[in-house]
Amino acid sequence: MNQQKLKSIFAEALGIEESQVTDTLAYNTIPEWDSVAHMALVAEIDDQFDIMLDTDDVLDLSSFAKAKEILQKYDIRFE
Numbered sequence: 001m002n003q004q005k006l007k008s009i010f011a012e013a014l015g016i017e018e019s020q021v022t023d024t025l026a027y028n029t030i031p032e033w034d035s036v037a038h039m040a041l042v043a044e045i046d047d048q049f050d051i052m053l054d055t056d057d058v059l060d061l062s063s064f065a066k067a068k069e070i071l072q073k074y075d076i077r078f079e
Contacts, residue, residue: 002049002071002076002077002078002079003068003078003079005048005049006045006064006067006068006071006078007021007064009041009044009045009048010025010041010064010067012044013037013040013041013044014030014032014033014037014041015032015037016030016032021064022064023063023064023065023068024063024064024065025063025064026062026063026064027061027062027063038061041061042058042061045067045071049071049074049076051071051074051076053070053074057070057073
């Protein structure tokens with residue numbers, strides 16, 4: 001469930017199709033994921049998962065796979 005939720009957040013924040021959201025999706029590999037979209041993505045993750053990513057995590061959020069890894073530190077599980 002959390003994986004689908006995160007996938008939807010990525011798709012909406014980046015303005016792309018959910019089918020494009022895979023573990024290999026990385027920052028600056030598609031034109032839609034620029035610095036402005038990155039901040040929108042972070043804000044949406046914070047809101048939807050009711051957390052506050054710290055600065056290091058915001059900077060480290062470089063791919064969909066990395067986002068899942070970071071969120072696990074906040075007790076969000078991806079089965």
